[in-house]
Amino acid sequence: MKEQIVEKIRNAGVVGAGGAGLPTHVKANATVDTVLVNGASCEPLLSSDPHLMETEIDTMIRGLHAVMDCTGASKGIICLKGKHAAAMASVREAVSRDTTGRLEAFELKDFYPAGDEHVLVHEVLGKTVPEGGIPLAIGAVVSNVETFCNIAAAMDDKPVTHRYLTVTGEVGQHMVVKVPVGTMVADVLAHAGGATISDYKVVDGGPMMGRVLPDTARPVTKTTSGLIVLPPDHTVVARKIMDPDRVRRITTSICCQCTHCTDLCPRNLLGHSLHPHKLMRIFDGLMSDELIVETAKEALLCSECGVCEKFACPMMVSPREVNAQIKKIMRQQGVRWESDGSEPVTNPFRSDRFVPTSRLIQRLNLTKYDTHPAYAGEFVPDRVTIPLAQHIGAPAQCRVAVGETVSAGDLIGEIPEKAMGARVHASINGTVESVADGMVVIRSC
Structure with missing residues (x-):
């Protein structure tokens, strides 16, 4: 059974829908005690996961059972967070109906980043994932809500062709919408009534960890969770688009070593050896001093959640950006985190240092966009641009040619031999218009 389930997930091109896009068949091939459904939806403003838990709970649970059967989880x-009352009621009712006795519902507190894998595991299981490790190390697998819905579809041999996402910010209508993978951001925004301001930027993902798109001529991918339209000078956008060298210069010169970034760091609070305030003062000697290099390795433990940058720092500088730059250098040099094997000791003040989502939304100046938008149905454009790389690992190899007629669900990208990757499928019926620069463009018939 395990091999069959893993193969179906692989064939369907399922990847983690809530993060960087790890091919899900890799996770499903593990053996664990517990499978966690990450419905925290901890990034402010994003609403698609609560919507799916409320309306597609049976589908999600079917996917959950498939992963449990595959991994041997008991x-x-x-x-999910209790503030999503309708979704919580749906989950509790579905759990009560489940005849296997293997399912539970867990109500999370409303703080950021409750959806971080390490944080979630500690909250739910009371266990701490080792430094530099993954939940598998403590016998757990974590995936998000939409991933489990896609796994359920995979059991019926239906590949991933669509994505649910939240559209909010300065747009005519805030909404949760289902779109084919490859739908252009410009088309999604037009469907949402267009931008309500003339000069704007679009954040792909959440306001904390999302990235600012260079323009709207970009496709929605399997990992796109939201599109947030904001002014270029908005606090969420401004730091993300600033030149990294300038961010570093400002950050390392202004930092007053108050330690607030370390005091509120979610990974530090779990007992991990990450001290952002120390990393702030070492960058200039990073390439020459061996002692500094040892300290710099701590950056490899950073999840880049942004608490230090967007909430903790009274000087409004960016430990997150410094950590990211140091991490990049460490990885380029092939440096890996080497744990000493000791058990992380949770900070005794951890629960008192949670960042409430409501306060975070205020701090980010997002209150007027916190509208909990309703589902607006499915939008189907007349053309899609599907990237062959939408996941961690090797890009898929194109399997179609210009002029070829395809149907939604047809394979257009295959995993390279002996590589980790994910299959890619057509998301609409149509004709292949072009294949170039790692993109397959399909125009509907």
Whole structure:
């Protein structure tokens, strides 16, 4: 059974829908005690996961059971915040109906980043993932809500062709919408009534960890969770688009070593050896001093959640950006985190240092966009641009040619031999218009 389930997930091109896009068949091939459904939806403003838990709970649970059967897990725990009352009621009712006795619902507190894998595991299981490790190290697998829905479809041999996403900010209509993978951001925004301001930027993902798109001529991918339209000078956008060298110069010169970034760092609070305030003062000697290099390795433990940058720092500088730059250098040099094997000791003040989502939204100046938008149905454009690389690992190899007629669900990109990757499928019926620069363009018939 395990091999069959893993193969179906692989064939369907399922990747983690809530993060960087790890091919899900890799996770499913593990053996664990517990499977966690990450419904924390901890990034402010994003609403698609609560919508799916409310309206597609049976589909999600079917996907959860498939992963439990595949991994040999005896327990599946569906985790979400109590503030999503309708979704919580749907989950509790579905768990009560489940005849296997293997499912539980867990109500999370409303703080950021409750959806971080390490944080979620500690909250739900009371265990700490080792430094530099993954939940598998403590016998757990974590995936997000939409991933489990896609796994359920994969059991029926239906590949990933669509994506649910939140559209909010300065747009005519805030909404949760289902779109084919490859739909252009410009088309999604037009469907949402267009931007309400003339000069704007679009954040792909959440306001904390999302990235600012260079323009709207970019496609929605399997990992696109939201599109947030904001002014270029908005606090969420401004730091993300500033030149990294300038960010570093400002950050390292202004930092007053108050330690607030370390005091509120979610990974430090779990007992991990990450001290952002120390990393702030070492960058200039990073390339020459061996002692500094040892300290710099701590950056490899950073999840780049942004708490230090957007909430903790009274000087409004960016430990996150410094950590990211140091991490990049460490990886380029082939440096890896080497744990000493000791058990992380949770900070005794951890629960008192949670960042409430409501306060974070205020700090980010996003209150007027916190509208909990309703589902607006499915939008189907007349053309899609599908990237062959939408995931961690090797890009898919194109399997179609210009002029070829395809149907939604047809394979257009295959995993390279002996590589980690994910299949890619057509998301609409149509004709292949072009294949170039790692993109397959399909125009509907």
